[in-house]
Amino acid sequence: MNQYYVYIMSNKSKTLYTGVTNDLQRRIYEHKQKLLPGFTQKYNITKLVYYEETSDIKVAIEREKQIKGWLRAKKILLIESINPNWQDLSIEWYAE
Secondary structure, three states: OOOEEEEEEEOOOOOOEEEEEOOHHHHHHHHHOOOOOOHHHHOOOOEEEEEEEEOOHHHHHHHHHHHHHOOHHHHHHHHHHHOOOOOOOOOOOOOO
């Protein structure tokens, strides 16, 4: 069964980026290593602060669109509902 992830990443300034993927560890690694040109590379967004999982790609895409449409304050409430200290949830995924 396939898994899909909606995720929010941030940086030291708490700039937010919301995305969707079918391989969360790979995608976060790509962001951290700046392998993906664009917004996350430009703003040094390397910290995974929130994610949720679903087995339905349509649900994942709709959820991503929903979150992207929210005001910043609502996104912060979502993040802090599971990660009040804005810890990097992927910190132990990769060998240094």
